[in-house]
Amino acid sequence: MKKKRKVSIQDIADKLGVSKGTVSLVLSGKAKGSRVSDEMCKKVKEAAEEMNYQPNEIARSLSTGKTMTIGVIVTDISNEFFGNLTFHIQEQAKKYGYTVITTNTNEDLDEFNDAVTTLLNKQVDGIIFVPVDNGQQIAEKITKRHIPLVQVDRFYPNFKANYVVVDNYKVSAKATEHLIKKGLKKIAVICYDFDVNALTERRQGCIDMLRQYKLLDPGLIKDIRYQDQEEEIKQAIHDLKNYPDKIDAIYFCSRKVFITGVGYMYKNEIRIPEDMEVVCFDKIDSFAIANIPIIYIEQPIKKMGEKAVDILVEQIKGSDDVKQYVFDTKLMYIN
């Protein structure tokens, strides 16, 4: 098979007998300001069309220093929440003319580091990422290179940088109070143990409200590790089932924990809501197939994704202000 080289700007220039600078000006749309005759514009455009010219974005990037690409680092794209978030980031980025490189960390520090290095070497114009526990120094590599960034879903408290998150603490407290006002007393919390603010806030919001009503029972606060969640959630449900007191409700800190947890509740023959009520942080499409009453917290995922891109693009264009957004969530009920 012939190794036919792609048609370049030089090929068009040669064919028309003009310089490649002229062709470049026309095709990059800078003909207006740079005095190229309409006639020449037309000729170049026709030739480009005829020869089926497609610009080489790599060459352009090297020259301009802009790749029109943003990097997105999430925990795990196969997780519905991050899939949704990424989707909206992509759609918004598309509007601005950016493409997106996505990577996963699996909550692992080394993978986070690799992702950052790769994206920086690929010269992305900006990075949107979900912080990983203990990874602030890695995030600082990005700022050291003066690449704009936006944290989403979580943020490093001592890191002076943009973020877009939700009111995790407030809504978790509110959900807890809702349960209490319904007359429920023994309320359990199942939450990841890592030290990123989104999760610590969710846990703390519940704890503080329980304490306020003098209902806090430390034995009902179950911390689980991300890497072994299946097993640890199973164990937590088992413990709660056999707890000395009868448990009235369980708050699950994420959709993944909720799904796993509810599954084990059924396996332990715990009825919902007769035996226990359930709260899920985040909305899941498949609530529809559960056909049980669920209290859930709805995050504005689309808005978060879009805002993250908006901020990033502003900063790529030169803005220096640090933007920190906390979106409101909604406490919802399925009866």
Added chain:
Amino acid sequence: MKKKRKVSIQDIADKLGVSKGTVSLVLSGKAKGSRVSDEMCKKVKEAAEEMNYQPNEIARSLSTGKTMTIGVIVTDISNEFFGNLTFHIQEQAKKYGYTVITTNTNEDLDEFNDAVTTLLNKQVDGIIFVPVDNGQQIAEKITKRHIPLVQVDRFYPNFKANYVVVDNYKVSAKATEHLIKKGLKKIAVICYDFDVNALTERRQGCIDMLRQYKLLDPGLIKDIRYQDQEEEIKQAIHDLKNYPDKIDAIYFCSRKVFITGVGYMYKNEIRIPEDMEVVCFDKIDSFAIANIPIIYIEQPIKKMGEKAVDILVEQIKGSDDVKQYVFDTKLMYIN
């Protein structure tokens, strides 16, 4: 803020008083074959380390013609199936040293076209994509540029190109037969209407088996459009509820259709499995929260993603063989 340029190979060369060619050879690991003294290697590596040199992949790409990036085009990354598929593609690509640019088509031809154009202009080394109804000509743009590609989940029948799919027809027929052997007579099928083989095969597998047992009732084959699925699925369930005959089971062609459909079944007070049984093409994590008997078809998503990358990388490295894989699925039951 100072606009400090990144340290380049030239900077290292200047500092050491050597040529940039030498530095390049050392840092790109080609020192062995090219006779660079061990001493020089060491000096260069130390300087690179000390100056915190990071290669500019864009420059490298322009020079080598390889970007070490692959493009992935799916319907919608927020859909659990495609999110999973993309995740496994990414993880496998990472093993080979490739990064991934992901884009969504939303089953729209123009978006598919834009995605292909963008990826080609970004000079990706290969493309993995989920075909869109009627988009073969767009896919051919990729082959015209001699860029390797792999179709996943579906394929264009008249397009001589790689693909990785599952035995949609066979397993759908098998699932249908399973229902029939259970003694169910009136079996409905709810499936997307577009003309891509994965879906036509799923529908046809059911139809052919029903016909074989003389149980086919055309009124029970419900085609729905992707863009209006919510409304059309709702309507289909409503129709089935009020059908002259009592319906025994519904086969749903995808997880999204299943979730929406089962939700409307509950709203119409159809009990599962007492009133009707359900079949879902694909496995969903949240089956666990449904707590009902479900017959489902499990696809080897991880294997598909990995195989797609394996094939693509082989072809990037020069192979010319057309590889077409049909993976076996499993018919599963939750009781």
Added chain:
DNA sequence: CAATATTAGTTAACCGGTTTAGCAAAACGG
């Protein structure tokens, strides 16, 4: 009509790497 301004396009440097050809010095060989 000479001086100046505008128009239209060219030239060449540059972005930051890779890679081939070539050169000088050292090592080898008969």
Added chain:
DNA sequence: CCGTTTTGCTAAACCGGTTAACTAATATTG
């Protein structure tokens, strides 16, 4: 000891665009 090989590194072209500086021709102006 002189010719050949090998070793170690340099020089320069190249990838395909962008863009500032420049030239030459034409138009404007006082």
